[in-house]
Amino acid sequence: MNTDGFYGREQAAIHHDRFGDLALDAARLLAGLLVSRGLTSGTVTDLGCGSGILARMMSDLGYDVLGVDISPDMLELAERSAPRATFRNESLVDASLPASVAVTAIGEALNYATDPRAGLAATTTVARRVYDALAPGGIFLFDVATPGRNLGMEVRERIHDHDDWMLCMRATETEDRLDRRITIYTREPDGRYVRTDEHHVTHLYDADALRALLVDIGFDVETRPSYGLDRSDSTPPSGWSVFVASKPRA
Secondary structure, X not given: OOOOEOOOHHHHHHHHHHXXXXXXXXXXXXXXXXXXXXXOOOEEEEEOOOOOHHHHHHHHOOOEEEEEEOOHHHHHHHHHHOOOOEEEEOOOOOOOOOOEEEEEEOOOOOOEOOOOOOOHHHHHHHHHHHHHHEEEEEEEEEEEEOOOOOOOOOEXXXXXXXXXXXXXXXXXXXXXXXXXXXXXXXXXXXXXXXXXXXXXXXXXXXXXXXXXXXXXXXXXXXXXXXXXXXXXXXXXXXXXXXXXXXXXXX
């Protein structure tokens, strides 16, 4: 049994197959924003790239893509999903950023406390690095969890039941922190079920404070309730916000 992991093999596969719509919506939005600004080539740097869904779409559109993720199992999927992209296994807190037309952090990547240095101070440092890496008119596209992410409940439980796996989640929100205890039962080819446990901790950010930090760095900032015109199945209904932070043209 794998205890307190972070997007291990089972969770990575489930996330790729069941919750990839959020990354697809983000990729569509990003592609439209870049084209509207005349940025039709260049590098897209994807922080917390996960299984490579956004990387695949952007590389198919002709962009060079660098994906960074802390989960080796996610990167194994990403390398198969987006063979033309380049991937690095490291924390986004440390990632050196190439000159880019866009930098993304989809799926609350900036909230996760997997790296013990994570938090608002680290996110501010990353945002400054992003600003320096972006071309004029470039885009920093990301989403963050905010207070109320747990649907206004202190404790919330949910079960996802599918043919070959079951995921049970117990989430606890206290002030500026959300803890998710996740247990996955995966059916093996011989019919046995294997249990995997993960513990995901996320910092919850005040959206107004984060916006002010980005403006102070120099970004023009827009917030949205979702990546698409319609909210996809994986778009959280509350306690969550999309940020479109643009570097002004010279």
